[in-house]
Amino acid sequence: MHELPVTEGILKTVIETSERNGARRITAINLVIGELSSIVDDSIQFYFDLLSQGTLAENAALHFRREPTIVICLDCAHRFNATAPLESQCPQCGGAHLQVKGSRDFFIESIEVEDEDTGR
Amino acid sequence: MKIPVVKNILSANDQIAADNRATFDELGVFVVNVMASPGAGKTSVILATTARLPSDVRPGVIEGDLASRIDADTIAARNIPVVQINTGSGCHLDAPMIRAALPQLPLQDIDLLFVENVGNLVCPAEFKLGANLAVVVASAPEGHDKSYKYPGMFAAADAVILNKADLLQVFEFDVDYFRRGIEMVNPDAPFFPISCRTGAGMDAWLAWLLEKRQSFAEDRNQSIVV
Numbered sequence: 001m002h003e004l005p006v007t008e009g010i011l012k013t014v015i016e017t018s019e020r021n022g023a024r025r026i027t028a029i030n031l032v033i034g035e036l037s038s039i040v041d042d043s044i045q046f047y048f049d050l051l052s053q054g055t056l057a058e059n060a061a062l063h064f065r066r067e068p069t070i071v072i073c074l075d076c077a078h079r080f081n082a083t084a085p086l087e088s089q090c091p092q093c094g095g096a097h098l099q100v101k102g103s104r105d106f107f108i109e110s111i112e113v114e115d116e117d118t119g120r
Numbered sequence: 121m122k123i124p125v126v127k128n129i130l131s132a133n134d135q136i137a138a139d140n141r142a143t144f145d146e147l148g149v150f151v152v153n154v155m156a157s158p159g160a161g162k163t164s165v166i167l168a169t170t171a172r173l174p175s176d177v178r179p180g181v182i183e184g185d186l187a188s189r190i191d192a193d194t195i196a197a198r199n200i201p202v203v204q205i206n207t208g209s210g211c212h213l214d215a216p217m218i219r220a221a222l223p224q225l226p227l228q229d230i231d232l233l234f235v236e237n238v239g240n241l242v243c244p245a246e247f248k249l250g251a252n253l254a255v256v257v258a259s260a261p262e263g264h265d266k267s268y269k270y271p272g273m274f275a276a277a278d279a280v281i282l283n284k285a286d287l288l289q290v291f292e293f294d295v296d297y298f299r300r301g302i303e304m305v306n307p308d309a310p311f312f313p314i315s316c317r318t319g320a321g322m323d324a325w326l327a328w329l330l331e332k333r334q335s336f337a338e339d340r341n342q343s344i345v346v
């Protein structure tokens with residue numbers, strides 16, 4: 001929904017970081033996105049391809065690592081992955097006392113760059 | 121070569137939210153970010169709450185819902201200072217929008233500032249504004265599965281209001297089922313079923329809100345920015 005400003009933010013950060021490190025080109029950007037965050041990978045990719053043209057980040061690969069949402073059943077301790085809409089019952093025991101350990105994190109973990117002098 | 125970054129992607133927004141909060145703290149303004157679907161009753165809850173405030177707690181409103189002045193005019197008609205943010209096609213408020221709106225508000229004369237966010241249960245939760253509390257308003261006609269469908273929003277709430285409680289039976293709304301969905305992601309959030317129509321439940325919500333404001337006034341370092 002709001003991936004355009006989000007992508008602008010990513011680009012700004014990665015370009016600043018690589019300039020500070022004297023990099024010539026960004027080859028990859030590693031993003032971590034919690035499954036409970038509303039960010040859509042494809043939209044980020046779409047805006048990124050557009051906005052990165054002519055910058056250090058042009059043609060960089062975007063790697064999305066999705067942090068899963070884990071649901072723990074308080075009745076039988078069963079653990080399972082979930083996405084919205086969440087289940088209201090434990091698939092193992094049918095219990096309705098569930099606890100979500102999900103993350104809404106959304107951060108740039110690292111970037112991969114080619115060096116100014118070595119070209120690597 | 122790999123360079124670690126480990127930077128929150130919304131950190132530029134978070135920084136401005138922290139600046140907003142510093143401004144509010146300095147002036148002693150307590151701020152509530154009100155989030156909900158369109159029509160859940162954000163404006164109604166804000167109006168019903170301001171109508172019940174003790175006279176020494178002076179309200180103000182930042183109106184962010186829709187590119188119209190209807191809600192802002194309703195609020196202004198009650199002599200409450202209000203500023204309308206026109207987000208256009210924007211799906212959420214962000215900290216810079218709040219920052220830009222502040223000069224238009226008499227902050228010195230406001231003790232409790234409500235921010236009516238854009239009607240949307242998805243992304244407003246991800247953009248900090250600089251508020252003290254984030255409150256999510258759900259309503260009976262929306263159905264009791266909202267907490268399962270939008271876990272991110274309910275996880276971000278410091279309190280959940282269930283509005284239009286006068287319509288619970290009409291919509292066969294299962295309150296326990298709805299609550300279990302909230303508890304899955306946010307076991308500590310207080311839950312207030314209310315009706316802006318009848319006034320039911322308003323006392324409990326108001327008491328909690330004023331107590332939060334009080335405890336913040338006593339210890340400004342305790343609260344996190346939302």
Ligand SMILES: Nc1nc2c(ncn2[C@@H]2O[C@H](COP(=O)(O)OP(=O)(O)O)[C@@H](O)[C@H]2O)c(=O)[nH]1
Pocket residue numbers: 156157158159160161162163164165185239283284285286287314315316317318
């Ligand atoms: N029955 C009933 N209707 C309500 C209640 N609160 C608000 N409404 C109605 O719901 C509609 C939307 O309310 P509004 O406050 O404008 O929602 P917003 O879009 O979230 O700001 C209006 O027609 C209100 O009169 C309530 O407690 N009970």
Ligand SMILES: [Mg+2]
Pocket residue numbers: 162163164185191236
């Ligand atoms: Mg409204």
Ligand SMILES: [Zn+2]
Pocket residue numbers: 073074075076077078090091092093094095
């Ligand atoms: Zn179980």
Ligand SMILES: [Zn+2]
Pocket residue numbers: 001002210211212243244
């Ligand atoms: Zn948005």
